[in-house]
Amino acid sequence: MLDDCEEGARRAAEIVAALRTFARGGGEEAWACADLRERLERTLTLLRHRLGPEVRVVRDYAPTPPIECLAGQLDQVWVNLLANACDAVGGRGTITVRLRVGAPPGAPRVLVAIGDDGAGLEPALQARVFEPFFTTKPEGAGTGLGLSVSYGIVARHGGSIAFASTPGQGSVVTVALPLRRAA
Numbered sequence: 001m002l003d004d005c006e007e008g009a010r011r012a013a014e015i016v017a018a019l020r021t022f023a024r025g026g027g028e029e030a031w032a033c034a035d036l037r038e039r040l041e042r043t044l045t046l047l048r049h050r051l052g053p054e055v056r057v058v059r060d061y062a063p064t065p066p067i068e069c070l071a072g073q074l075d076q077v078w079v080n081l082l083a084n085a086c087d088a089v090g091g092r093g094t095i096t097v098r099l100r101v102g103a104p105p106g107a108p109r110v111l112v113a114i115g116d117d118g119a120g121l122e123p124a125l126q127a128r129v130f131e132p133f134f135t136t137k138p139e140g141a142g143t144g145l146g147l148s149v150s151y152g153i154v155a156r157h158g159g160s161i162a163f164a165s166t167p168g169q170g171s172v173v174t175v176a177l178p179l180r181r182a183a
């Protein structure tokens, strides 16, 4: 029992530490260099409870350079994507978090891909996922804002976000971010 208490306390401390950085500011955040791997890990710590014991998280991290960004805003993107992945697998499945450096053409980018082996979405609906208030979730479960808000945040970074899905197999959302803030 004491071991369980200790483990619980340790986990609570971890979550509080993650929350503190997560909630920092409140006002307008400043652009700064951030390590996306570290930010993703922090977000995963916060969401561990939401993901539940039967969701396996596979980390596939290539080394990536720090990027100039609004890290707190990007954290909201990771939360939205991970929450969607969790919903898609119905609390039971595998979520893959992938970090890569994007190859040219064009300026170098860091790619973050969050995939799941969940229900997927039928092709006719895929074009609508970034629309505000588009949701296929029951009333009360989704407001349909997660991806549209994420789209706005990524656009503000001069990046791109893409949704790909195969019904019955799963989905992946890929975010591409430039290394530096556009002039």
Ligand SMILES: Nc1ncnc2c1ncn2[C@@H]1O[C@H](COP(=O)(O)OP(=O)(O)OP(=O)(O)O)[C@@H](O)[C@H]1O
Residues within 6 Å of the ligand: 080, 084, 085, 088, 116, 118, 119, 120, 121, 129, 134, 135, 136, 137, 141, 142, 143, 144, 145, 146, 147, 148, 165, 170, 171, 172
């Ligand atoms: N990983 C995914 N797998 C399958 N469908 C998805 C996935 N992510 C998003 N979608 C589809 O896109 C819709 C819009 O997603 P979005 O995150 O914007 O809203 P939501 O999850 O329904 O609600 P909210 O995020 O506001 O709680 C979802 O309702 C779902 O149909």
Ligand SMILES: [Mg+2]
Residues within 6 Å of the ligand: 080, 083, 084, 142, 145, 146, 147
């Ligand atoms: Mg959502």
